[in-house]
Amino acid sequence: AQKVTQAQTEISVVEKEDVTLDCVYETRDTTYYLFWYKQPPSGELVFLIRRNSFDEQNEISGRYSWNFQKSTSSFNFTITASQVVDSAVYFCALRRGSGGSNYKLTFGKGTLLTVNP
Amino acid sequence: NAGVTQTPKFRVLKTGQSMTLLCAQDMNHEYMYWYRQDPGMGLRLIHYSVGEGTTAKGEVPDGYNVSRLKKQNFLLGLESAAPSQTSVYFCASSWAIENNEQFFGPGTRLTVL
Numbered sequence: 001a002q003k004v005t006q007a008q009t010e011i012s013v014v015e016k017e018d019v020t021l022d023c024v025y026e027t028r029d030t031t032y033y034l035f036w037y038k039q040p041p042s043g044e045l046v047f048l049i050r051r052n053s054f055d056e057q058n059e060i061s062g063r064y065s066w067n068f069q070k071s072t073s074s075f076n077f078t079i080t081a082s083q084v085v086d087s088a089v090y091f092c093a094l095r096r097g098s099g100g101s102n103y104k105l106t107f108g109k110g111t112l113l114t115v116n117p
Numbered sequence: 118n119a120g121v122t123q124t125p126k127f128r129v130l131k132t133g134q135s136m137t138l139l140c141a142q143d144m145n146h147e148y149m150y151w152y153r154q155d156p157g158m159g160l161r162l163i164h165y166s167v168g169e170g171t172t173a174k175g176e177v178p179d180g181y182n183v184s185r186l187k188k189q190n191f192l193l194g195l196e197s198a199a200p201s202q203t204s205v206y207f208c209a210s211s212w213a214i215e216n217n218e219q220f221f222g223p224g225t226r227l228t229v230l
Binding site: 035043044045047050091103104105108109110 | 148150157158159160161162165167175205207209211218219220221222223224
């Protein structure tokens with residue numbers, strides 16, 4: 001069975017602080033994909049990043065960075081120098097790479113990030 | 118491109134009423150999905166479709182039906198709404214390749230009284 005755990009329900013930081021959102025996943029597959037989505041207060045879901053299980057290289061995109069570690073089954077997301085516009089719910093999700101249910105995204109319950117001015 | 122659109126954006130129903138949510142995508146995606154989002158629960162898959170004329174059950178299919186008569190449209194029906202179906206409903210679509218992300222619609226907020 002697939003499972004995604006985002007242990008941090010809510011995080012509150014002051015602008016310009018760095019913040020890391022944790023994501024731990026469970027899967028028996030050797031091929032799988034991990035995703036992060038952002039849901040701002042307006043409600044839409046915005047795709048941020050995709051990572052496959054064979055690529056453990058960390059990725060940086062501006063103030064955002066992602067740390068994928070298969071040894072600990074984690075795919076953590078760090079925002080550097082946070083801004084008020086980063087306030088949102090962030091979801092981590094897992095998708096199988098093969099098999100009959102590879103269509104399905106298993107979502108974590110989300111982390112509400114509030115960045116205060 | 119409009120991407121993924123959903124109609125309506127908001128709806129209030131009384132228990133026992135029926136309604137249909139419409140999802141449309143203009144990206145020629147093969148796969149389409151319906152999720153519901155409830156507080157503290159993340160998103161859960163209701164039904165999905167891997168192509169025109171096909172549908173299948175997800176995690177929480179009870180009380181819902183779907184149809185995909187045209188590739189670009191995916192309809193979610195509630196035959197007899199219940200208060201437990203109060204939720205925000207998201208439609209998504211994707212290419213039929215393993216590593217492709219899902220593109221989400223803006224959501225429909227449904228309240229069942």
